[in-house]
Amino acid sequence: MNKEHNGLSKFIFMFVFLLLITYSVIIIYPLLWMIISGFKTNQELFLEPWGLPAKLLWSNYKSAWDVGVGKFFVNSLFVTSVSVTVTLFISACCAFPLSRYEFKGQNIFLLIIIGGVMLAPQVSLISLYKLLQRLKIYNTYWALIIPYIAFRIPFTTFLIRSYMLSLPREIEDSAYIDGCTSWRLFWNIILPMCKPIMATSALLAAMSVWNEFMFALVFIEDSTLRTIPVGIMNLRSTLSTNWTILLAALTISALPMIILFIVFQKQFVRGITQGGVKG
Amino acid sequence: MNIYRNKKVAILFMLPALVFVILFIYYPIIQNFIYSLYRWSSFSEVKVFVGFDYYKRLLSDPIFYIALKNNALYAIISIVFQVGVGMILAAVLEEKIMRRYQTFFRTVYFMPSVISITVVGLLFQLVYNPNIGLLNAFLKVVGLETLTHDWLGRSDTAMFAIIATSQWQYIGYIMLLFLVAIQKIPEELYESAMIDGANAIQKFIHVTIPQIKETILVTSIITIIGAFKVFDEVYVMTAGGPGRSTEVLASYMYRAGFRNDEMGYAATIATVIFLITFIVTLIQLKVSKEKNEA
Numbered sequence: 041m042n043k044e045h046n047g048l049s050k051f052i053f054m055f056v057f058l059l060l061i062t063y064s065v066i067i068i069y070p071l072l073w074m075i076i077s078g079f080k081t082n083q084e085l086f087l088e089p090w091g092l093p094a095k096l097l098w099s100n101y102k103s104a105w106d107v108g109v110g111k112f113f114v115n116s117l118f119v120t121s122v123s124v125t126v127t128l129f130i131s132a133c134c135a136f137p138l139s140r141y142e143f144k145g146q147n148i149f150l151l152i153i154i155g156g157v158m159l160a161p162q163v164s165l166i167s168l169y170k171l172l173q174r175l176k177i178y179n180t181y182w183a184l185i186i187p188y189i190a191f192r193i194p195f196t197t198f199l200i201r202s203y204m205l206s207l208p209r210e211i212e213d214s215a216y217i218d219g220c221t222s223w224r225l226f227w228n229i230i231l232p233m234c235k236p237i238m239a240t241s242a243l244l245a246a247m248s249v250w251n252e253f254m255f256a257l258v259f260i261e262d263s264t265l266r267t268i269p270v271g272i273m274n275l276r277s278t279l280s281t282n283w284t285i286l287l288a289a290l291t292i293s294a295l296p297m298i299i300l301f302i303v304f305q306k307q308f309v310r311g312i313t314q315g316g317v318k319g
Numbered sequence: 320m321n322i323y324r325n326k327k328v329a330i331l332f333m334l335p336a337l338v339f340v341i342l343f344i345y346y347p348i349i350q351n352f353i354y355s356l357y358r359w360s361s362f363s364e365v366k367v368f369v370g371f372d373y374y375k376r377l378l379s380d381p382i383f384y385i386a387l388k389n390n391a392l393y394a395i396i397s398i399v400f401q402v403g404v405g406m407i408l409a410a411v412l413e414e415k416i417m418r419r420y421q422t423f424f425r426t427v428y429f430m431p432s433v434i435s436i437t438v439v440g441l442l443f444q445l446v447y448n449p450n451i452g453l454l455n456a457f458l459k460v461v462g463l464e465t466l467t468h469d470w471l472g473r474s475d476t477a478m479f480a481i482i483a484t485s486q487w488q489y490i491g492y493i494m495l496l497f498l499v500a501i502q503k504i505p506e507e508l509y510e511s512a513m514i515d516g517a518n519a520i521q522k523f524i525h526v527t528i529p530q531i532k533e534t535i536l537v538t539s540i541i542t543i544i545g546a547f548k549v550f551d552e553v554y555v556m557t558a559g560g561p562g563r564s565t566e567v568l569a570s571y572m573y574r575a576g577f578r579n580d581e582m583g584y585a586a587t588i589a590t591v592i593f594l595i596t597f598i599v600t601l602i603q604l605k606v607s608k609e610k611n612e613a
Binding site for chain 1 (some may be wrong): 326328333335337340345348350354361408411416420423424426427428429431433438443445446450451452453456460487495496499544550551572576577582589592596597
């Protein structure tokens with residue numbers, strides 16, 4: 041390669057690199073602005089939207105927590121942990137026969153379970169609302185937990201089943217010869233081998249439940265039962281122009297998922313690229 | 320293994336999942352269609368059979384067409400940015416010279432998609448805010464003061480402002496799907512293209528794109544379906560306003576059901592959302608099937 045060519049490709053590289061950096065700034069800046077503005081006084085935010093706060097006002101975070109975010113946070117934590125645990129257990133149980141057993145109609149069962157991935161929760165909003173009222177669980181934690189589990193099962197089962205299909209079968213064969221029951225085969229042998237995909241599934245399920253908005257808006261009436269996404273929506277009107285407290289509330293709501301993502305990036309990426317399903 | 324032939328045990332293992340999925344996913348869809356044939360309100364037990372009246376009304380409802388248009392706009396812009404830009408970004412990050420920076424850019428670009436739409440929506444409401452917002456402040460700094468705007472408060476820009484937020488959030492997500500697809504392309508294809516003297520852009524057009532056709536299809540379908548069921552962004556940022564200028568199908572359904580208490584009409588709109596997303600999915604299945612057979 042001649043020198044001139046090298047110079048040109050170096051120029052192109054720098055140019056493209058600059059574009060990538062610019063785009064990174066567009067992504068990062070609003071998030072940083074959210075975190076930093078949460079430390080400002082309202083006046084500082086007005087006069088100098090770009091500037092750094094004169095001193096860190098932790099009290100905004102404290103006020104945000106006290107004015108409701110704390111309560112919503114605990115609600116979200118409860119709803120998310122129950123939904124994720126139950127989803128994982130039920131999906132793993134379901135994936136086991138779908139990946140191992142041979143029986144008539146297996147494909148139909150597979151289609152029923154995994155086909156649920158394609159159905160939008162929006163379509164069921166009205167009828168679920170009515171169904172939950174009839175089941176007398178409307179406006180309780182269960183009005184969220186049960187639909188969340190149902191809508192997470194198809195994708196979670198899909199992920200776990202693909203993983204189970206890829207596992208070697210020698211260990212089960214010898215366990216079977218030792219007279220293991222099907223339950224012990226599943227619980228003591230196969231499930232422990234599925235830890236990586238269970239972790240991935242748990243993360244993705246936690247993310248979708250933690251962030252879910254529409255069901256949480258419609259199936260809960262009582263403000264003390266609200267989860268974070270709807271809770272902070274209501275804070276907006278309570279706080280009216282107390283922007284900086286609102287920004288602190290937003291930061292508190294977003295941080296758990298950002299931290300989980302940064303720590304467990306590998307598991308996130310694996311799950312998302314296997315499924316290619318959004319939301 | 321004989322143990323794996325016991326159908327009863329198999330069904331026992333699947334039973335909880337089946338109950339959940341059938342009772343809370345499939346049954347509500349059928350029930351929704353039935354609900355759309357009745358006039359009813361959420362607080363009374365009275366239901367009046369009206370047949371397909373609501374469907375007729377929907378077809379002559381101007382707001383339905385505004386919503387449909389906004390959903391379509393959402394889909395088109397999202398395909399251009401999420402699929403188009405996402406694909407190009409992935410190809411650039413997979414270039415040899417960029418690979419050592421890939422993890423950093425990937426992490427940054429993907430990050431917004433793990434945050435809830437409510438947080439992002441409320442944040443961008445402040446970014447677009449005419450008084451304290453970053454966007455107008457930025458325009459002033461770079462001397463484009465004439466462009467400053469009440470972005471979400473005016474009906475000619477509000478829809479675009481919402482859609483732009485959604486692009487900000489999800490380009491990185493689609494990019495990730497492309498990254499993995501590009502990583503699966505055999506290196507030899509690029510090597511032989513190099514021998515033929517192809518430059519980076521030619522390699523992208525003649526090697527990369529044909530190899531990731533399937534991913535392009537899948538991401539486009541995901542994006543279209545996502546655009547026709549969008550709710551959170553609109554509800555959080557404008558609730559369909561100003562006027563009805565940012566109404567989409569799902570927000571209109573919510574308004575019909577829970578604001579105007581016309582549950583039957585809301586169920587009708589839900590059926591339309593179902594039909595659109597279902598047809599798009601069928602097209603995807605058909606196209607991928609034909610591709611696999613060819």
